[in-house]
Amino acid sequence: MKRWFNKKGQEVMGMSFGFIFSILLIVFFIAIAFIVIKQFLHTGDCARVGIFVEKFKSDVQKSWNSQIDSHVFIGILPSGIDYVCFADLSIPFKGEFSDFEDELGLYEGKEANLYLYPTGKSCELPYHTIPHLDIENIIARKNPHCISVIDGKVSLLVSKELNDRLVRIAAG
Numbered sequence: 001m002k003r004w005f006n007k008k009g010q011e012v013m014g015m016s017f018g019f020i021f022s023i024l025l026i027v028f029f030i031a032i033a034f035i036v037i038k039q040f041l042h043t044g045d046c047a048r049v050g051i052f053v054e055k056f057k058s059d060v061q062k063s064w065n066s067q068i069d070s071h072v073f074i075g076i077l078p079s080g081i082d083y084v085c086f087a088d089l090s091i092p093f094k095g096e097f098s099d100f101e102d103e104l105g106l107y108e109g110k111e112a113n114l115y116l117y118p119t120g121k122s123c124e125l126p127y128h129t130i131p132h133l134d135i136e137n138i139i140a141r142k143n144p145h146c147i148s149v150i151d152g153k154v155s156l157l158v159s160k161e162l163n164d165r166l167v168r169i170a171a172g
Contacts, residue, residue: 104144
């Protein structure tokens with residue numbers, strides 16, 4: 001009877017089940033770790049969008065408060081964003097970026113003048129209102145007026161002349 005309980009096949013089977021269960025647990029923990037790291041990196045990208053907008057608002061406010069100003073603002077954005085666009089969606093699209101209408105047109109009616117394109121990569125923060133921008137002057141030739149983001153950086157020329165009421169933006 002003692003021999004029946006000590007079979008080699010049972011030992012191997014018992015060890016295999018424990019071994020397979022351990023491997024499954026390790027795979028499960030590694031998968032969870034990758035999901036957490038990916039979510040953490042996504043949160044960092046969303047923070048970059050928020051920081052960019054707040055710094056840009058502050059920079060425009062500073063220029064608006066001065067009598068005369070001209071400088072380049074360099075902003076950092078997530079790598080998925082290709083353009084920073086200034087637009088008035090209540091008037092027709094024109095210029096080289098008029099094909100953005102399908103995606104940006106969804107936000108018509110929102111009180112915004114700055115849009116991040118493509119909107120899907122902007123962490124559900126695709127449009128923003130930047131006070132004191134001379135949006136009429138910025139979009140005089142192109143609506144939307146888009147500036148390329150290169151390697152996660154965008155250069156914006158922020159300027160205000162002596163008799164200007166509002167701040168102008170151009171590619172820096």
